[in-house]
Amino acid sequence: MSVRLSRPPALALIAVAVGAAIVLYLSDSWAAMLVCGLSGLFAAMWRREEAPGPIVQNRPPQPTEASDQPDLQSLIGALPDPALIVAAGRIATANRAALDLLGNHVLGDDVRLAIRHPAVTEYLFGGRPVTAAVRMELVGIGAPDQSWDLRIAPLSQTHQLVLLSDRSARQAAERMRVDFVANASHELRTPLAGILGFIETLKDGEAGADTPTRERFLAIMEGEARRMQRLIDDLISLSRIEADKFRLPDQTVDLADLVTEIAAVVRENGHERGRDLVVDSGLARAPVRGDQAQLSQLLHNLVSNAMKYGQPGTPFTIAVRPDSADTVRLSVTDEGDGIAPEHLPRLTERFYRIDSSRSRAIGGTGLGLAIVKHIVERHRGRLQIDSVPGKGTTVSVVLPVANGPDASTKA
């Protein structure tokens, strides 16, 4: 059956055969009807023959119309890193990543309103035509310390391509390594020196033999060792958070749920201060774009401070309230001694303590607020510390609200 027959003629043949069969039936000739039936069958079998396809199979479709040719708009839109096309000093085209970074308003604006670094403005508005591609390193687009590789390439007499590539992750990793060694060695040396000192003393016959003395020294050594352990945990925590600082979190976390969770943990802990916890549930739901583990750690650190520094027996409050049209405020308030205004700006510095001995006695590592600050920065939020000496302190975190399931449009 190698005769090629396309559908319409085959169907016509079947129709004719059937028609003829009916006519012959009516004229009572069985043999003739059989012949018609058989030819109808042959026609059906022919019909099933498909036209043989091209020899090479499964190629992607060929462009057939002019609209298949890609244009600049779709090219820029497909790039993952921020990209702009600048025409006559204005941003003619920008992709999603660029709008998220620079703001939705920049499309159509003068490029100087989006990127105002002197190196860039000099190159594009310096009076000389842009003829060669350049590469610059810039700091301060998006987050204050975020560093970028910016490339400008001429596309024509009037159009330039601007590409941005994020360098901050690499830089953060390098700086972290250096910082970690510096911080860790300094703060770990003190308790370690204490432990070694006590070990020396216990090795000496007299002190070691006296049981009460030995027990007291061992208790101190255990305390110092646990302090070092907490310190190392916090340092590693801080390093991890810093490394991730420029990657936006991608989960949606409900702050109201988080508060309920932590409140339950605090109350069940059995700590004396647990009874003083008050939850001010201003909002039933407060979804923010965030990292569950980090926000949990943030709240834990703030609550821990309130419990440590608030006066025993006084209440400490966790509140979740709306802050503005698109932000929500999480705050922890205690009634402790308060903090003098001159210390406030430095509170989030690593290992900054107002009263070293008191802080160490309570078991603080000096890193709690530094960790909180970095988590807040990663979440593109704002940290605010208000305090009245003698009355108490409120630490607030303002975070952008998440819009629906896909929060990718909020920078």
Add this chain to the structure above:
Amino acid sequence: MTEHTVKAFDQEIGELRAMVAEMGGRAEAAIADAMTALRRRDLELAQQVVGNDRLIDELEARLEKLVVQTIALRAPMADDLRVIIAALRIAGVVERIGDYAKNIAKRVPLISHLAGEEPLALLPSMGQTVREMVKDALDAFAARDADKALAVIDQDRAVDDFYNSVFRTMVTFMMENPRTISESAHVLFIAKNLERVGDHATNVAEMVYYAATGQHPPERVRGQDILQQQDQ
């Protein structure tokens, strides 16, 4: 007004705003470089900052000219006039921020001996906060963002507190180390300059807020005023 005239006017306003942004970028770079020069005791970088201030001044002069030309040519009314005047005022404030950065850079060669001592340790943090305020104020201007402007206004109190902290520390330091009084005075001036830059960033933010909402921002909480009598 014919469409042609309106379009040209829009272009002029766009150019004015872009020039303000350009000046802002230079002023930001000036503060950053001045503080880097201070931290590293980099005399060459400090020299560059002083030299580059001329460019900010030139931009301001060009902007003034464009403002006058636009007003003369277009005779703008109401909102249009307000926008142009706002651009002129903000440019003036930005130019002063540049001047403070230049002033800081000029003092770098004069305080090399104190480097590494406690008083200088406070300045980088203060500088960082001030730089962020300037950046946020200029970002708010470019985006016409009233909320961002409000956030800047809130931060001014932190800078005032910082300055008070530096002042107290320096006074103590000077009493204990009288031979360093000359250099310590320069450190104090640098701190004051940074505090003034913070105030100017707040001014820009207030003007942006007004331009965006038509209302003045709510009265801001001020930091403790050390000029007030102690026993109040």
